[in-house]
Amino acid sequence: MSHGSRNLFAWLLLAALADASGIPDVKLGLVAPPSEANAVSFQRGVQLAVANANEAGEAQVALEVRSQDGQWGSSGNDAVQLVSDLRADAIISPSDGATNHLILQVSGRTQVPVASLCSDSSVTSTGVIWAVRVVPRTDQEAEALFASASRPDQSAPTWWAVVPKGRPGRAVRHDLEVAARVTGTHLEQILDALEAKTDPEAQVHLIVAAAPDGVLTWLAPLQAGKLAAALRAAGYKGQLAGPSPLDSPEFFSAAGSAADGVRITLFRVDPDFRSRAEGFEGQFRKRFDSTPDFAATAAYDAARVLIEALRRGKQDAGYRQFPVTLPVAGAKGDLHFDNLGNRTDALQVMTCKQGCFIPLLAGETKS
């Protein structure tokens, strides 16, 4: 019997034993604390991917979720618990940058693969080979949004941005500045979002008075929606834009009619994959009685990447399957990654019309 045949036989035997014993082939860990704006969507997206994999007989997949808020650094403990005590083969990390770095530190020492839902560019600049990011980078999104805007006199539009306070805002600020530098955009002001107790109205009036051509509301969906509504109510007429997660019910609800015309970016859906996308949306609606938002779709994709990579490398350690060089079938198309784990799939600028984001048509690029 050849070496390869022996390996195959051993693998089939192990798979049969694992199946008989109920031991999963792949165990995924998800860190989604309630403070994460998209925690529910993340859980639903991953749950659907796990259910689909199990129903399709691709692999026996189990899911462990850590969803507790804690003191600074506790996400590292969550990651340790997932990897060490619960024996997770891979971790899906949420959108918060600090949480991602804590998880990546654990991953770096334990070689447990990570699929990240964080758009901070710093996540894939750590160099952890077995980490991928399924959402677009903030600087990529901002570049596309900046490029989509123009003025009638062809001069460069001026932009302001509102970002979260503290470390999350520092990471966003860095990435927006990079995007502005790359595109030659005049990003005039980046403001820290004010909390309700510190008079956000004053900030709104400041923006309205300055009347920039565009405002990036780079906040969580609920806060971004409230800001968009406040800006429109105060008479702001310029372009509003934000990150991909604004494709969410929380944003539409908080923004109301102010959501119309807001731009975001999403990964382009190839017409060839339209039926796959519709199938995913149908499955999601059937299971959760709601439409999958950006966060749920991204979480589904994160689980798909990890399941596929670990399944492909079952005879070997999971980390050796990275970087991911082969396309992975995602919710709405195939996912492709570069050597750093960034998505290489094309982004498309979307605009909100009547409560949903649709592709921005050529000729609609004036701000």
Next chain:
Amino acid sequence: MKTQNSPSKRAIAAALSLLALLPLTRGSARPATAGAEGSPISTIVRFENFGEKDGLPSHKVHSVLRAKDGRLWLGTNNGLCLREADGRFRTYGTKDGLSHPTVLGIAEDTRTGDLWLATMQGLTRMSGGKLTAFTQTNSGLPNNVVYGVSVIGDTVWAATAAGTGALDLKNNSWKIYDQSNSAMNEPWCYSVAQGDGVVYLGVWAGGVVEFDPRTGLFKAYRDPDGDFQIQLTPDSGPVVDVTSGVAYDAGILWQSTYFGLSRYDTSRATWRTWVQDKSPLLSNFINTVFAHGKVAWLATDRGASVTDGTNWVNYSVDENGRGIVRTYRPGEETQVRTMTTALADGFVTAIWADDHEAWIATSNGLSHGIFAGPSGSPAVASNP
């Protein structure tokens, strides 16, 4: 393979090792011997490998230390492990008082013989055979995830996921250093090393932070160009800010990263950096670095790389499982040779070495690197 080979087996292995030193591809036919050709880098001629079948509690080894008394300690995925005098492995786990089975770092208080263990859920002290756990809840440890530990004078330094903790052994008091009271850009500490009168902290996304306990002052060494992919300003600071390890000896500070290697000559205050595309560095992905004299031993994802900054010796495993050694010296053709033995695995996690031997921790076993003797013959293993 175990070390308890008979003398005749050792002689055969030695002869095979010498045969293996014949060139595989190009370069001169002379054997690569320790320092005999002007290089300060000792050359490994043979590996002895150990795995679970030999008594290791896990195939995944994270840390290795030969203590002052000669005993070899291993931090594994499943406990702390001591290699006994008879070559057998003895494991200490959570039932013995270890705070967590995964031991990422080991440091010795050479004055007392106490061991300090960095684990994924706390710091553990081994004193007189007794294990005592220090956690967030029972001590001043800043975070339970401890990546590195070092004993410097009367202070135990613990690099954790939320700052560095400093335990003063004289009065049993803790101090915490993080982004709020030091030069750290981020609190995510990954490694700690003793310098000459100073402490070096390897900070994830914060470069290297130097702390002088006499003055209480911090100094941060950061990547001057801030770019992790392209070295816009090589040899002017750390190669990147995400530090995977720091090590210091003989006036040289080494920083390992996942994007290359940096060296800081403290007497000249000069930096040098290496990336794999522009140097013999085996891989940019360096898990940890160990310093011995002016030589750095690099634990990479493609094998072990050894350098003094000028000369390089790289040990890797080819696709057929054979050990390959590549030697680089300035002005000379690269020598590539096969070995009769290979590293236990190409994914190296940590190394301990001195003038006589190297112990190499990998993700799939432990390797004992036996150096060439003065005459070019393999040195006899000096295990207890």
